[in-house]
Amino acid sequence: MHGRDGEQEAIARLLADARGGHSGVLILRGEAGIGKSSLLRHAVETAAAEPMRVLACAGVESEVEHAFSGLLGLLRPVLDHLDALPGVQAEALRGALGITDSAASDFLVSAAVLTLLAAVAADRPLLVTVDDVQWLDRASASALLFAARRLADEPVAMLLAVRDPEPLPVNTAGLTELVLHGLPSEDAARLLDAHGWTLPTRQRDALVAATGGNPLALIELARLDDLDRAMPDLAMTGTLPVSARVRVAFLRQVGALPADGRAALLVAAAEETGDIGTVLGAAARLGLPADALDLAERTGLVQLTGAEIRFRHPLIRSAVYADAPFDRRRAAHLAIAAYLSVDGKDDQATWHRAVATTAPDEKIADALERSADAARRRGGAAAAISVLQQAARLSESPADRRRRTVTAAFVALDAGRPALARTLVDQVMAEPVPAVTLAQLNGTIELYSGDPAIAYAHLMRCAELMASNEPEEAAWTLTLAAGSALHAGDMEATLLATLRITDLDCAPATLRAAKGLLEGSEGVITGAELWELPGALAQAQGRNGGERPWMWATVIGWMGPDDHQALRLAEATGRRVRAAGSPALLTEVLFYHADIEFRLGRWMEGAAHAEEGLRFGYETGQRGWTANFLAQLARFAAVRGEAAECRRYARQALEIALPLRERVAAAMATGALGLLALGEGASGEAFAELMRLVDRGSPRSNDFVAFAMLPDLIEAAVGAGDPEPAQRVAVAMEPRTGGIRGPAALARKHRCRAILADDAHAESHYRSALASGGLDQRPFDRARTELLYGEWLRRNLRRTEAQSMLRAAGEAFDALGAAPWTRRAVAQFRAAGGAVPRKSRAVAVLLSPQELEVSRLASEGLSNREIGSRMHLSPRTVGSHLYRAFPKLGISTRAELRGLDLDLELG
Numbered sequence: 001m002h003g004r005d006g007e008q009e010a011i012a013r014l015l016a017d018a019r020g021g022h023s024g025v026l027i028l029r030g031e032a033g034i035g036k037s038s039l040l041r042h043a044v045e046t047a048a049a050e051p052m053r054v055l056a057c058a059g060v061e062s063e064v065e066h067a068f069s070g071l072l073g074l075l076r077p078v079l080d081h082l083d084a085l086p087g088v089q090a091e092a093l094r095g096a097l098g099i100t101d102s103a104a105s106d107f108l109v110s111a112a113v114l115t116l117l118a119a120v121a122a123d124r125p126l127l128v129t130v131d132d133v134q135w136l137d138r139a140s141a142s143a144l145l146f147a148a149r150r151l152a153d154e155p156v157a158m159l160l161a162v163r164d165p166e167p168l169p170v171n172t173a174g175l176t177e178l179v180l181h182g183l184p185s186e187d188a189a190r191l192l193d194a195h196g197w198t199l200p201t202r203q204r205d206a207l208v209a210a211t212g213g214n215p216l217a218l219i220e221l222a223r224l225d226d227l228d229r230a231m232p233d234l235a236m237t238g239t240l241p242v243s244a245r246v247r248v249a250f251l252r253q254v255g256a257l258p259a260d261g262r263a264a265l266l267v268a269a270a271e272e273t274g275d276i277g278t279v280l281g282a283a284a285r286l287g288l289p290a291d292a293l294d295l296a297e298r299t300g301l302v303q304l305t306g307a308e309i310r311f312r313h314p315l316i317r318s319a320v321y322a323d324a325p326f327d328r329r330r331a332a333h334l335a336i337a338a339y340l341s342v343d344g345k346d347d348q349a350t351w352h353r354a355v356a357t358t359a360p361d362e363k364i365a366d367a368l369e370r371s372a373d374a375a376r377r378r379g380g381a382a383a384a385i386s387v388l389q390q391a392a393r394l395s396e397s398p399a400d401r402r403r404r405t406v407t408a409a410f411v412a413l414d415a416g417r418p419a420l421a422r423t424l425v426d427q428v429m430a431e432p433v434p435a436v437t438l439a440q441l442n443g444t445i446e447l448y449s450g451d452p453a454i455a456y457a458h459l460m461r462c463a464e465l466m467a468s469n470e471p472e473e474a475a476w477t478l479t480l481a482a483g484s485a486l487h488a489g490d491m492e493a494t495l496l497a498t499l500r501i502t503d504l505d506c507a508p509a510t511l512r513a514a515k516g517l518l519e520g521s522e523g524v525i526t527g528a529e530l531w532e533l534p535g536a537l538a539q540a541q542g543r544n545g546g547e548r549p550w551m552w553a554t555v556i557g558w559m560g561p562d563d564h565q566a567l568r569l570a571e572a573t574g575r576r577v578r579a580a581g582s583p584a585l586l587t588e589v590l591f592y593h594a595d596i597e598f599r600l601g602r603w604m605e606g607a608a609h610a611e612e613g614l615r616f617g618y619e620t621g622q623r624g625w626t627a628n629f630l631a632q633l634a635r636f637a638a639v640r641g642e643a644a645e646c647r648r649y650a651r652q653a654l655e656i657a658l659p660l661r662e663r664v665a666a667a668m669a670t671g672a673l674g675l676l677a678l679g680e681g682a683s684g685e686a687f688a689e690l691m692r693l694v695d696r697g698s699p700r701s702n703d704f705v706a707f708a709m710l711p712d713l714i715e716a717a718v719g720a721g722d723p724e725p726a727q728r729v730a731v732a733m734e735p736r737t738g739g740i741r742g743p744a745a746l747a748r749k750h751r752c753r754a755i756l757a758d759d760a761h762a763e764s765h766y767r768s769a770l771a772s773g774g775l776d777q778r779p780f781d782r783a784r785t786e787l788l789y790g791e792w793l794r795r796n797l798r799r800t801e802a803q804s805m806l807r808a809a810g811e812a813f814d815a816l817g818a819a820p821w822t823r824r825a826v827a828q829f830r831a832a833g834g835a836v837p838r839k840s841r842a843v844a845v846l847l848s849p850q851e852l853e854v855s856r857l858a859s860e861g862l863s864n865r866e867i868g869s870r871m872h873l874s875p876r877t878v879g880s881h882l883y884r885a886f887p888k889l890g891i892s893t894r895a896e897l898r899g900l901d902l903d904l905e906l907g
Contacts, residue, residue, distance in 0.1 A: 007028070007035075007039055007178060007180065008039070008042060010026060010178055011026065011039065011042065011043045011046070011159065012046070014026050014043075014157045014159065015043065015046060015047055015050065015052065015125075015127065015157050017157065018052065018125045018126065018127065018155045018156055018157035019050060019052070019125045019155065020155075021153065021154075021155050021880075022152075022153060022154075022155070023151035023152060023153070023154045023155070023156045023157070023158070024156075024157050024158070024176075025148040025149075025151075025157075025158045025159075025160070025175050025176060026157075026158070026159050026160070026176050026177075026178055027133075027160045027161075027162055027172055027175055027176065027177045027178065028040070028159065028160065028161045028162065028177075028178050028180060029161075029162045029164055029177050029178065029179050029180065030162075030163070030164055030179060030180030030181070031163065031164050031212075031214065032163050032214075032216070033214045033215060033216025033217050033220075034180045034181070034182065034214055034215065034216070035180055035215045035216070036131065036161035036162075036163070036180060037131055037161065038215070039159075039161070039180075040056075040129045040131055040159060040161055043127060043129060043157075043159050044056065044127065044129060047125075047127040047157075050125070051124065052124060052125045052126060052127050052157075053120065053121075053123070053124055053125070053126045053127070054126075054127045054128075054129070055074050055075065055077065055078065055120070055126065055127070055128050055129075056074070056128070056129045056130070056131075057070050057071075057073040057074035057129075057130055057131075057136075058070075058073075058130065058131035058132050058135075059130070059131065059132035059133055059134060059135030059136035059137075059141075060132075060135055060272055060274070060317070061132075061135045061317065061318060061321075066137055066272060066273075066348075066351075067096070067137055067138075067139040067140075067384075068096045068097055068098075068109070068137065068139050068140055068143075069137050069140065069272065069273065070130070070136040070137050070140035070141070071096070071097065071109075071113065071139070071140040071143055071144070072097045072098070073274075074128070074130070074140070074144075075093075075097070075113075075116065078116065078120045079097075079099075081116055081119050081120055082094065082116065084115075084116075084119040085112055085115050085116060085119065086115065086865065086868075086869040088108065088579075088869075089108060089111055089112035089115055089869065090112065091104070092104035092105070092108035092109050092111075092112050093109055093112035093113070093116065096109040096139070104581070105580065105581020105582070106139055106142060106143070106581060106583070107578065107580075107581035107582065107583050107586075108579075108581045109139070109143055109581075110142060110143040110146035110147065111146075111869075113143040113144065113146070113147050114146060114147040114150055114151065114873075114874065115868065115869075115874055117147055117151065117154070117156055117874075118151065118154045118156070118868075118873075118874025118875070118876055118877065119874065121154050121155045121156045121876075122874075122876055124155075125155035125156070125157070126154075126155060126156045126157070127156075127157045127158075127159065128144075128156065128157070128158045128159070129158075129159045129160075129161075130144065130158075130159075130160045130161065131161045132161060132162075132163060133160050133161060133162045133168065133169075134162055134163050134167065134168055134169070135163075136169060137169070138169035138170065141168075141169040141170040142169070142170050142619065144158070144160075145170045145171075145172065145175075145619070146619070148160075148175065149174070149175070149615055150873065151874075151877075152850070152873075152877055152880075153876070153877045153880035153881070154874055154876060154877055160172075170619065171618045171619055171621070173618050174615075174618070181213070182208070182212040182213025182214055182215075183208070183213040183215055183218070184208075184213065185204065185205055185208050185213075187213075188204065188207075188208045188213050188215075188218055189204055191215060191218055191219065192204065192207075192218055192222050195218075195219055195222040195223065196222065207221070220253075223253070251319050251320075251323055253299065253301060253316075254301065254316070254319070254320055254323075256299070257295055257296055257299075257301075258295070260288050260289060260292040261292055261293065261294075261295050261296050262320075263283070263286060263288055263292070263328070263332075264279075264283045264288050264292035264293045264296070265293065265296050265301065265302070265320050266320055266321065266324050266328060266329070266332050267279055267282050267283045267286070267288075267332045267335065267336065268293065268302060268309050268311070268317075269311075269317045269318075269320040269321040269324075269332075270321060270329060270332040270333055270336060270352075271336050274308045274309050274310055275307065275308070275309075276304060276306075276307050276308060276309045277307060278336060278339055278340065278343075279293075279309055280293075281339040281343075282332065282335040282336040282338070282339045283335070285335040285338055285339060286331060286332070286335050293309070300312055301316055302316075329355075329356075330356040331356075333352040333353070333355045333356035334352070334353065334356050336349075336352045337349040337350075337352035337353045337356070340352065346367075347371045350364065350367045350368055350371055351368075351371070351387070351390075354368055354390045354391075354394060355390075357394060360394055360395060360396040361394050361396070362394075362395065362396040362397075362400070364394050365390075365391040365392075365394040365395045365396070365400065365404070366391075368387050368388070368390050368391035368394065369387075369388065369391045369404060371387050372384040372385075372387040372388045372391065372411075384408075384411050385408050385411050385412050385417070385420065388404050388405070388407055388408035388411065389404075389405070389408050389424075391404045392404035392405040392408065398431065402428050402431055402432075402433050405424055405427055405428050406424075406425075406428060406433065406437055406441065408424050409421040409424035409425050409441055410441070412424060413441075413444055413445065413448065413584070414582070414584060417620075417621060418445050418448040418449035418450075418620075418621050418622065419449065419621055421441065421444075421445050421448075422445050422449075425438070425441050425442060425445065435461075435465060436462055436465040436466060439458045439459070439461045439462035439465065440458075440459075440462045440477070442454075442458040443455050443456075443457075443458030443459035443461075443462055443477075443480070443481070443484075444459075444480075446458060446484075447459070447480060447483075447484055447624070448584070448620075448621070448622045448623075448624070449621055449622055449623045449624065450623075450624075450660065451488075451660055451661050451662075452484040452485070452487040452488040452624065452660070452661065452662060452663075453484070453485075453488040453490070453661055455480075455481075455484040455488075456481050456484040456485045456488055456490070456493060456497070459477050459478070459480050459481035459484060459497075460478075460481045460497060460500075462474075462477050463475075463477040463478045463481060463497075463500065467504055471504040471505045471506045471510075472506055472507065472510060472540055472541045472542075473541075474504055475501045475504055475506050475510050475514070476541070476548055476552075478497045478498065478500050478501050479497075479498075479501070479517065479552065479555070481493075481497040482494045482495075482497035482498045482517065483555075485497055486664065486704055487624065487628075487662055487663060487664045487665075488661060488662075488663060489661075489663030489664070489667070489701055489702040489703065489704075491703045491704060495518075498514060498517045498518050499518065501514035501517075502514050502515070502518075506540070507536075507537075507539075507540030508536075509533065509536030509537050509539070509540050510537060510540050510541075512525070512529075512533070512536075513533060513537060513552050513553075513556065516530070516533075516556035516559075516560075517555065517556060517559070519741075525556060525560070527562060527565050530553055530556060530557060530560075530565065530569065531553075531569075533549065533552070533553045533556070534549035534550045534552070534553050535549070536549075537549035537552060537553075546580070546582075547573070547576055547577050547580055547582065547585060550569075550572065550573040550576055550577075551573060551585065551588070551589070553569055553573070554566075554569050554570050554573045554589065554592055555592065557569040557570070558570070558592045558595065558596060560742075561742045561743050561744060561774070562777070563596055563599050563600050563777040563778065564600070564777060566592075566596045567593070567596045567597065567600060567602075570589060570592050570593040570596055571593070573589050574586065574589045574590070574593060577589055583616050583619065583620050584616075584620045584622065586616060587613055587616040587617055587620055587622050587625045588625065590609050590610070590612055590613030590616065590629075591610075591613055591625060591628055591629065591632070593606075593609045594606045594607070594609040594610040594613060594629070594632050595632065597609065598632070598635065598636065599777070599778050599780075599781075600777060600778070600779075601778070601779035601780055601815075601816050603636055603639070603640070603816060603817060604817075604847065604848070604849045604852050605849060605852060605853060606632075606636060607633065607636045607849055608849030608850060608852075608853060610629050610632040610633050610636065611629075611633065611849070613625065613629040613632075614626060614629040614630065614633065617629055623656055623660060623662075624656075624657075624660060624662045624665065626656055627653045627654075627656035627657040627660065627662050627665035627666075627669075628653075628657075628662070628664060628665040628668065630649050630650075630652045630653035630656070630665070630669065631649070631650065631653040631657070631664075631665045631666075631668035631669040631672065632668065633645075633649040634646050634647075634649035634650040634653060634668070634669050634672035634673070635668060635671070635672040635675065637649060637672070637676075638672040638673070638675040638676040638679065639675065639679070639780065639816070639818050639821070640817055640818060640819060641676075641679055641680070641818070641819040641820040643676060643680070646672055646673065646676045647673065647676075649669070649672070650669040650670070650672050650673050653665050653666070653668070653669035654666055654669050654670075654700075657669065658699050658700075661699065663699070663700070663701065663702040663705075664702055664704065664705060666699060666700040666702070667692075667693050667700050667701065667702035667704075667705035667706065668705055669700075670689055670690075670692050670693060670700045671689075671690065671693060671705055671709045671712070673689045674686045674687075674689035674690035674693075674709070674712060674713075674716065675709075675712060677689060677716075678712055678715065678716050678719075679818075679820030679821055679824075680820060681824070683715075683716050683717075683718075683719030683720040684716075684719075684720040686712070686716035686719070686720075687713070687716040687717050687719070687720040687722065687726075690709060690712055690713040690716055691713065691725065691729075693705055693706035693709060693713070694706045694713070694729045694732075694733070703733065706729075706733065707733060707745075707748075708748075710729070710730060710733065710748065710752055711748055711751045711752050711755065711784070713726055713729065714726040714727075714730065714752050714755045714756060715755055715788070718755055718756070723756060726756070727756055730752055730756070742774070743772050743773045743774035744774040744775075744778065744781075745774070746772045746774055747769045747770075747772040747773075747774030747775050747781070747785070748769075748774070748781075750765045750766070750768040750769035750772065751765070751766075751769045751781075751784075751785050751788070753765045754766045754769065754788065754789070754792075755788060759792075759796060762792055763789075763792070766785065766788070766789040766792065769785050770782070770785055770786070770789070779812050779815075779816060780812075780813075780816060780818065782812065783808070783809045783812035783813050783816070783818075783821065783825075784809075784821070786805050786806070786808050786809035786812070787805075787806065787809040787813075787821065787824065787825050787828070789805050790802045790803075790804075790805035790806035790809060790825075790828060790829075790832070791806075791828050793805060793832075794806070794828060794831060794832040799832045799833050802828075802832040803829060803832050803833065803834040806825050806828050806829040806832060806834065807829060807834065809821075809825045810822055810825035810826050810829055813825055847885050847888055847889070848881075850871075850873075850881055851881045851882075851884060851885040851888075852885075853871065854867055854871070854873075854878055854881040854882060854885070855881070855882065855885045855889070855897055855900075857870065857871075858878075858882060858894055858897055859897035859898050859900065864878040864879055864882075865878075882894070
């Protein structure tokens, strides 16, 4: 390849990593014809010589709305490995690929693809190449990106080619990209020479400038072997759009075919699967001879391999299809539809009829709508959305058009595509859509990806419109409104929305759940009752409930006093949501999960769940949750003293949160910066950051976050020598946070008062905080209180008592991995006259988050395959994690795991 040494080196490293047992993903990005396909071919040839196994497919523009069509082309050679998958994953993938009628979801199919690729790579290293990802159906693209982000220790290399500036069906943020540029003049000269077209320097340079050095454009122009035809106006303009010139070159080659050949080629371009039987059958219905494609094959425009027809390059397909008049495209699609109907493929036939239809046709619209239901049941949400849009276009009545468009918007929301849902809503805003429907759609869209204050307004309106006729639905909508208000920084509105539920004519379980939200921090709902609540709510809400009852119980548990129970609930809800294949909902569950684990001191597990949530936030377009996960990761980094990571995560969180007015994320990110500074001993900096949380005019203020961090603010203020503002804040926050009570809040209040009190009263508050029970499940907060109390004891010359308290704090910080706080506790312990305490770091803190989770599940007796199914990892990756974890833990057998404390709890 000419002028691609750097790109070939990058591919060589990717393949070498795979051969060494490590996965890698590389995205080749560039304009049409820039050389992406050639690099893919080079990678395939290199891999075949190693030898590595190769799986390849390419996106096709006309099949971009056919769910899992790309995946079927990619995985067809390895479908015999399906039996190696967990049963539920195997059935989901069979259903998605149309092998069986099994129901599935995008999420389960993605997990199955991950497991299947790992199973295939177990025999020998694997290269996966996908050309024209921008034309890959979204369901296939999402599944492949899901796998790409999670193939950590598998011998799998993934090479994806993307055409710019086409929009992508999925978010590739965080993956390594290699942007391809045009060839420089010398390399272009060698390429043209190789294709028999040697030009004078001036003309060659003009051609390179006009094409931007696009290799495909240069090659196709050289094939014309006619300089006057290739460069008719370069002397006049000096430039020529590459896309236009390449398209002209392709069409001139096609133009050399006889009329029958061009017509058959158009049928092949319109048929999305490349099935030669369908192409020839449809061509015969148009009266074309059986050998109509022979010349196109001989000239290299298409390749016929077995039962499949492929164009030499996707641009040829695009040029053929786009250049044909509509009446000819229509005739081709109708011929394909007629053939497919006879062949019993009614859904595909309906699609082709729809493409060919310009006037409203309720019969086709209705068939499309039924087809969308089938696509969604199999997990093809992207196809369902597109089919519903087509159904709306062909609807004969405005009411049916609106209904189908609105349905498409709700499917888009469920699939984690809020931007598309917003576009669909905009299409019907000017029409007489029921106000409750518009309010529900707009509120949910804003909740997922917009301004939480606007979401609150829409959701409250929606709830009021539902209140009389659909009280249970109104109650759920009010819980969403309350959450929106919380994230908008309006505690009063949060309380108002929750109180409104108690006025509705709802089932007792729903009203009890509302009480749990209002007084959850006090534990008004017992543990047993909380576990019974989802069943009772499901009975009240009927089929519409889905996983809502479990979400409701999880939020109540998250607010409650028993963090261990809250964690178990979050885990149970997460399992149900994963099984249901709801990535948009799982994103929210992961936020609660990570937050609870932060309180419990399970920081590695919490960071792992925050990272997983961040991936889903990006993948589902939920910008608000994305900002919250970045803020959570900033907080985890802050308590560990990882300054650069903390600042990076906080900056990214604020960049998203501030324009959205997402005040929980903004406040949490700001609080993380304050906590980092406090741990580093920079009290003045910490005070300045933390005061932003309570400044009513600041876009980073949020009473909910501020109340949780009030002891940090007061500690920073006292350390900075300016306690008076913090005292005023503590007094002012009392009425604004009156609903936040319970043992944890009581312990927090006593800690604040202890820091601010004089020596005559401080000790009683420290003792009350430690004895309140609110710190029993929160080791970091307990250790912080012990540290402050120990420092107070040392200042009051009670050195023996100070040593005891500081030793306990230091050991707890050390076990947590809170390095800055460990150093501070050790320094204070020494100052109190103590010998440096023996290191008591919990063994689990030595492991990475995934090593820890794998080890914990293995200690419970789960097999590698069972662990892989639960964590969406391959058995091989599970084994690799255990292989690395054993030496760190000082053990050599699986049985020894059962004797270790892998929960990162201090007892």
